[in-house]
Amino acid sequence: ETPHCLVHTMEVEESSTHPTTALREFGCEQNLLSRPDGSASFVQGDTSVLAGVYGPAEVKVSKEIYDRATMEVLIQPKVGLPAILSLSAGHTRFSLFYLCPVSLLLSRRYKASLCVSVCLCVQGPQLLACSLNAACMALMDAGLPMRCLFCGVTCAIDPEGHIHTDPTAAQERESRAVMTFAIDSAERRVMMSSTKGSFSVSELQQCIAVSQRASGKIFQFYRDSVSRRYSKML
Amino acid sequence: MRETPLSNCERQFLLTAIKEKKRLDGRQTYDYRNIKITFGTQYGCCIVDLGKTSRVLAQVSCELVAPKENRPTEGILFFNLELSQMASPAFEPSRQSELLVKLNRQLERCLRNSKCIDTESLCVVSGAKVWQVRVDVHVLNHDGNIMDASSIAAITALCHFRRPDVCVQGEEVTVFTPEERDPVPLSIYHMPICVSFSFFEQGTYLLVDPCEREERVMDGLLVIAMNKHREMCSVQSSGGIMLLKEQVLRCSKIASVKVAEVTELINKALENDKKARYVFEFL
Numbered sequence: 001e002t003p004h005c006l007v008h009t010m011e012v013e014e015s016s017t018h019p020t021t022a023l024r025e026f027g028c029e030q031n032l033l034s035r036p037d038g039s040a041s042f043v044q045g046d047t048s049v050l051a052g053v054y055g056p057a058e059v060k061v062s063k064e065i066y067d068r069a070t071m072e073v074l075i076q077p078k079v080g081l082p083a084i085l086s087l088s089a090g091h092t093r094f095s096l097f098y099l100c101p102v103s104l105l106l107s108r109r110y111k112a113s114l115c116v117s118v119c120l121c122v123q124g125p126q127l128l129a130c131s132l133n134a135a136c137m138a139l140m141d142a143g144l145p146m147r148c149l150f151c152g153v154t155c156a157i158d159p160e161g162h163i164h165t166d167p168t169a170a171q172e173r174e175s176r177a178v179m180t181f182a183i184d185s186a187e188r189r190v191m192m193s194s195t196k197g198s199f200s201v202s203e204l205q206q207c208i209a210v211s212q213r214a215s216g217k218i219f220q221f222y223r224d225s226v227s228r229r230y231s232k233m234l
Numbered sequence: 235m236r237e238t239p240l241s242n243c244e245r246q247f248l249l250t251a252i253k254e255k256k257r258l259d260g261r262q263t264y265d266y267r268n269i270k271i272t273f274g275t276q277y278g279c280c281i282v283d284l285g286k287t288s289r290v291l292a293q294v295s296c297e298l299v300a301p302k303e304n305r306p307t308e309g310i311l312f313f314n315l316e317l318s319q320m321a322s323p324a325f326e327p328s329r330q331s332e333l334l335v336k337l338n339r340q341l342e343r344c345l346r347n348s349k350c351i352d353t354e355s356l357c358v359v360s361g362a363k364v365w366q367v368r369v370d371v372h373v374l375n376h377d378g379n380i381m382d383a384s385s386i387a388a389i390t391a392l393c394h395f396r397r398p399d400v401c402v403q404g405e406e407v408t409v410f411t412p413e414e415r416d417p418v419p420l421s422i423y424h425m426p427i428c429v430s431f432s433f434f435e436q437g438t439y440l441l442v443d444p445c446e447r448e449e450r451v452m453d454g455l456l457v458i459a460m461n462k463h464r465e466m467c468s469v470q471s472s473g474g475i476m477l478l479k480e481q482v483l484r485c486s487k488i489a490s491v492k493v494a495e496v497t498e499l500i501n502k503a504l505e506n507d508k509k510a511r512y513v514f515e516f517l
Contacts, residue, residue, distance in 0.1 A: 033375040034287040035322055046275070050374065052320035057235045074327050076318045078279075078293045079370050082327065113235060117320040119372060121291065122274060 023166045023217055028133075028225050030141045036117075038142025042134035046124035046169065049131045051138035056112035063113065068106040073097045074117040089120060091194065092131045099132065099182055099192050105145040114144070125169045126154040128180045128194060133218065140226065149185040151218040153211040154178065157199055163207055165214045179207050183215040185222075237324035240450050248451045252439050258447060259285070264488060266443045267379075269496065271390055271503040277417065278395030282387040284443070287377035292387035293370045294395040298409070301357070301364040309356020310366040311346050313338065315384060321376040322446075337381060340470055341371065344385050344426050344459040348467035351392065352421040358400050363407055365397060367420065378445040381457055385428035390500050393422055394507065426467040427496050429489040431456045437475050442488060456482070458489040462497040 026044045033039040036052035043049075056069060063070045075093040076082050085093065096116060104114070116138070118131050129152030136150050156167035156175035164171055172178055177197030184191050190208060199207075248258070255263060267285030274281070278294030301308060315338045317325040325331070345351070356365040369391065371384045396417030401408045432444040432452040441448060449455075454473030460466055466486065471477065 033289065033320070034377060035375050036320060039320075048274075050320070052374075054235055054319065054323050057323065074319055076316065076320070076372060078291070078372070079295045079368065081314070082316065082318070115235060115319055115323075117318055119291070119318065119320060119374060122276065122279075 023214055026133075026218075026221065028137055028221070030137055030225070030229060036138075036142075038138045038140070038144075040134050040137035040141055041121070042130055042137060044126060044130040044133065045166065046122060047126055047130040048122040048124075049127070049134040050119040050121050051131070051134040052117050052119075053115070053135075053138045053142040053144070054117075055114035055142065055144070056109040057115075059111060059113035064111055067110050068101075069104075069109040069111075070113045071097065071101055071104075071106065072113065072115040073100070074115065076117065076119045078120055078123060088123075088127050092118070092120075092128050095128060095182070095192055095194065096131065096135055099150060100135070100139070102191055103136075103146050103148055103150050103184065104139065105147055108145045125167065125172045126152075126180070128152055129154045132182055137222065137225075140222070147184075147186070149219065149222060150182050150191055151185070151215050151222070152180055152182050153214045153218070154180045155207045155211055157197070157203055157207070161203070163203075163210055165210055177203070179204070179211075181208060181211045183212060185215075185219050188212045188215060235319070235323035237322065240447070244447075245451050248447060249434065252434050252441065252448075252451075257441070257445075259445065261443075263440065264442045266492060266495075267445075269386065269499055271386070271500060273394060273503075273507045278391050280387050280391040280394055282383050282390070284379060284383050285377070285445075287375055287445075288379060288383050289373075289375040290380065290383040290387045291372045291374055292384070292391035293372075294367060294391045295370070296365050296367045296395075296397045298358065298363050298400075298407070299366045301361060306361035307357045307364075308353040309364045311351060311353065312366060312368045313341050313345065313371070313388070314369065315341055315371045315373070317373050317376075317380075321373040325373075325376070336472065337384065340381055340428070340457060340459075340468070341384055341388060343468040343470070344428055345369075345388060345392075348424075348426045348459065348461075350389070350422060350424050350426055350461070350467075352423060355421045358407055359402060367392075367395075367397075376446060378447070378449045379430050379443050382428050382430050382443065385426070385459065386496060386500065389422075389425045389427065390503065392420060393425070393500070393504055395420060424461040424463060424465070425497055425500065426459045426461045427493045428457050428459045429492045431458070431485050431488070433473070433475050433477070437477055437481060440481075440485070442492065456485055458486055460486070460489050460493045462494050464490045464493075 038053040041050045073096045132152030157177045177199040179195045182192035270283040399415040433454045454475030457470045459468040
């Protein structure tokens, strides 16, 4: 069976009412690898990530959990050994490890193993957000029971206090603080946050509000790309 | 995670098909799957697809290091092949499996021991600073013949790679960014490429470019690394089959044809990428 491949790209235009929620073009391809049960690649700006999901499958007795599935997250940096992860790659692994069980209904697949492996094809800015999106698309492709979808949005606060969503590498370098939020699709709540730099409480709240608005566009993109994929299959 | 075992009837079916000169994907005995070579945005990033399924990614990087004591004027080449769990559920993470060691060794023999890269040109200051070129090969999807795909990906990535230009003034070494000075390509003498042959029924039947299913039922494997000048770079036989001299010679003849085709393909891909980059720069 040949894998069904489709590439979708979408450009989100800068809206005049909310100039801060501008996102750059992103692209996604699902089911591009034949071996994993679900796979997806996600390209966001200069960053590109490939994710593959195996499962539910047999689990080693030593790792078995009687009431839910055992989750494993593997990160593969493009240069260097996977055992020695860079700070950002290690953080991505950590985040996915805690985020996936929140969105997946692991208790439905008890005494089984799920494995998410992520290959960082082009390590650019917003690695975390891009990895989260790729992992979510791969989990969706694998057809695992989920409570909600999730997406990652990155915001940067520049020295003047302006908030930029989807910052470029240069914007990220010059910024005072960079934050990445994982947002769920059901109620647009924050599932995880990762922050760097200093900011005030009101700035954090503003960033969350902006990210929640921006997440709508990403979820719409998820929906569009999946519906386009299945409309061609039928 | 364990691999799904191959059932006896599947095994029987595959072997009967091979005896009747038929293959699962409709190829002939000596046919290679379609090779697709694509490049990433960075220099030295190459993805090789064999057919629609096997996929390998290679990335070349470099850094300035102190040379080895016994070779003060030679740059260092480092190869690292990774079998991630993404490629196949049978691959255990962070474990040196027999297959991994075999593949890594073969890749080293094919690319380092064949002296296809001029390591002396990688020297910056004798005994103090040399370039260490690192080739990371990631198997993304395993559908047989990882070795051939990896060797094609690695040599193509090495040809595609550009290292930063350096300038030595007395004791001082200046490394230029790509904006200051155009990066320079590595000097490559020849391009060794591996061709795998799988043997069935104690060497009675032979297939070129086995897929994953065929690899599971084969008795032995012969990997020949050769360049387009028909020079052998390495020969590796595994699986414990006895081969006759004629068989090995026949395989080397087939390999020379395949290598010529693949080299042509790589050169074309590199040429196309160069043109695309040239156009992109002027836009």
